[in-house]
Amino acid sequence: MATLICEKCGTRNADTMLTCRRCTAPLGKREASINMLGGRWSVGPGLESNPQLFSGRNIETGEEVLIKRLSRTAALDRSVRSSFIKEASILRDLEHPHLIRVIDVIEDPAAGAIVLARPEGQSLESYLERREFLPIPVAIAFGLQLLGTLDYLHERGVVHRNLTSKGIFITRNEDTGLPHLMITDFGLARNIHLAAGQDSSETGTLLGMKVAPPEQTNPTPYMAPELLQDEADSRSDIYSLGVLLFEMITGRLPVGHGVRDPAQLITAIESEAPTILRLLKPEVSSTLEDTLLRMMAKRPDQRYLDISETRAALLACTDATMVRVPEGPFLRGSAPSDDAARGEEFPQKPLWVSAFYMDRLPVTVAQFHSYLKATGLEMPEAWVKHNPLEFGDLPVVHVTWHEAKAYAEWRGCRLATEAEWEKAARGEDGRIYPWGNEAPRPEHAQFASDVRAAVASHPAGASPYGCLDMAGNCFEWVEDWYSSNYYPLSPEADPKGPNAGEKKVLRGGSFVHDAAALRCASRGRYVPDERRANHGFRCAWSFD
Template sequence: MTTSVICTQCGARNLATQAQCRRCKAPLGEEVVATATVRGTPTSTLLQERWAVLGLVRQDEGVRWQAGHDVERGSPVMIQLHQGAGEAMREVEGQARSFAELIHPGLLDVVGVVPGDEGVSVVMDWPSGARLDELLAARERVPLWVALALMQDLIEALRAMHGAGYRHGRLDASRVLVREQVDGRLGAALSGVWLGPDAPEPAQDYRAVARVFGQMLGVQERGPESDVAGMVLREIQGRVGEDAGAGIAGLVARMLAQDAAHSLINPREILGQIEALRASLDYEMMCAVEAGPFLRGSREDDEAARREEQPMSSVELSAFYIDRAPVSAAQFFRFASETGLKLDEEWYQFNAPRGAGELPVVHVTWREAYEYARWAGKRLPTEAEWEKAARGTDGRTYPWGDAPPNAELALYGENPAPGVPGERSAGRSPYGVEDMAGNVFEWVADWYEGTYYNEAPPRDPGGPRRGTRKVLRGGSFAHPEFALRCATRGRYEPGERRANHSFRCVWSLRDPQPR
């Protein structure tokens, strides 16, 4: 027997001294278990010779949540053990088998129901992703747009669960899996269900979602009487307009309300309010890019192509969200004000954060763009992510297709300054991303290397480990037509500033690593 820490994300066994999982790099909790090895899997219990019990995640009254591993499939599972015996457990078993027939993208599939000496174990599939509590422990918060999208997923899942006559009753961040491939994008799915008598009212589940939403925004409750709605408002003030901020805080307050006259428990109404709030967020909006392959680079027969854009090849990317528009001058000004970044007079010559704050910020270095992204809880896109968001999966030349640009599709040529993002909606990318060709030249995360495409990994490339210049993409208001091609690669030293240099951010479960 050995003392180990079991990763609840992938099931790997780690030394008790490790802070991160050796396999998936997820942060490790404090649960230390004594384990043996069965069929190569560290475990102390094996259910039906298939599901290995790896370690305790949480103990509630009468219910134990355990990380597990499917020995046959080699994949993680979550095991909900309902403790008890006799007729009560036979009722739990029957309900569990009935619940297993409920299929919904926001509910993790039940793959096994196993009665035993301690009670009934409900085994749920645990696909690739990250448990929300572990994700928040590593990153502290989730961008507002993503938090609203995940909240929407949870409400949809509860609507399906409640509609089938079930309740969750124990919903918190540890029961939420943020995963790829929820309707083709990053999304949230629920694990667990209330089985047995004394099921709570649906309102309890909706109150739990409101608290989880607050946690995603960085709210830390100090006790049951905490003003979660007020803390949410303080977290988002300045990032959104006053009306949007009040609307978000009001939604949280109504979902948390205890009295029937003021509480909001109608899922259709909650979903409608979330959709309306997301539509009002303007520059906080992000676009979902699904996981999967895309064609990167330029074809051999493309006469406009440079050698650095070749060879064209299929590259596999994990799912991510990308800002719909470049970061605005007003957003960057708030970042500078909160962090103490000194903006020189020349910055104000090119940016008017109060007079024309909706315009893309310009005259920023790569380091400033990088620091802004960290402050916002996001990061800069890799070259590959930027290119997929711009052109989709079919290898098109421009975001709108293969037709050459014109003034209705992009702002380019010899214009004196950037324009308001979104004014040329016909030029949007297949994912709805604005101004990926023209307007402003955008910093990305990668160092530039002219031969990188020949040696880059085929999945989630993070760029070279080192270099002297950083890549920019998309061309700008001052660039010729050639620079607007999705495959065109620009490069500047990271400390340089230009009147057309800007950026946008992305968010994903894991950060691609340079190699």
């Protein structure tokens, strides 16, 4: 129960009381009192990222929680409060790894509330405000996580109706450390709040099909058009997810971007065609663009029929361009028994590396040409000589470290750290080469040659995580500055290299190198402004 503490006698009173029920002293202002729910939940301030959620704490255990509560006006309406409590109780019975856990339901004549587990991390909205957009493979992976959650809800008759980036938290998977999405907000306050005396059959509910009438709807750009007409089913969630995917990939909303006026936003939702995805992101495949357009069709019968059909379509857009590397230890450097090792590779010792995504392949000539076309950048004549468009499936070369870094940032990625690169190449067991300890053969890698090979030409050389071409073909720039004596001094978790230096590290050897340079522990270095006919790169990404 929400209470006010009498400053004179210490008695707890319902926060609807004006005077103390025991000593009749004025209870004073609500803000000056201790705000309590259910006798054990202390209610703190609203979250800056989502004002409808309040921070809270269990006064007995100290557990930090989130609290979603009805407004006082809504709570005083018995039918509204009853609907809220009923639906909150159903939510409490839902258990899914991507749904926030309901800890308690407070049935209070003055302030019904739901107490939720507080996830670590940040909202997707906050992340996009900082980073603008996600790499396409990561956005698709996030979309598939949300599809699995929606499938679970729909099987139980629950339609979310208004997925938003504000209501989704990015946390970390406890086993892998990889990003893990949590749906934290079911929009209860918006859907259930009523003017006193209104018939509850005309109101929104969490689980039912009806929503607030159009004149009472507070629209968001994620809402399906039919929600504005008091209709909704599972396809409404497919629409919202399409909007989220578009936003994750581009950093913009497909309709109503930047619109604040509710009337104008409703018009945009109902009639504005989505922005053409490939105008903003030319590297997006036509298959992915068509998938999102169908998900965001104005009419429900023009969308995918259900979650299963949507998942199949989205999986068809997944080209495995990035692999996932879970958090954990690996052996960096060379063993004393390795006769090919150099002093800069010692000592060999275990390091801890946080989870990250890594490109499965080096960046290709075709991909870099697409980048140049999208950005309007021009490369020197020597670069064009080494990378004509007809060499599209070869790894791009003759790029400086700065150009590699700029490309990675354009994709929403970064260059891997030296430690990340080595872990992606050799896994956790300290193997000498990506494929194991067997000396390189022509089927493993492109080496001791005069020419590059098409990427993915050597599947037998795959690393434990599925990366290809991490030995031979092209030397790969990484983020770190080079130092020959860094290893003995580096931290044992997520080392990022020296703070400064004259040269940047390259890894993996190239088509001109011999077998020794193809070892996972082998290190190269060049001035970051230098170009070489065997210098390329690949991209990485991690949640931070």
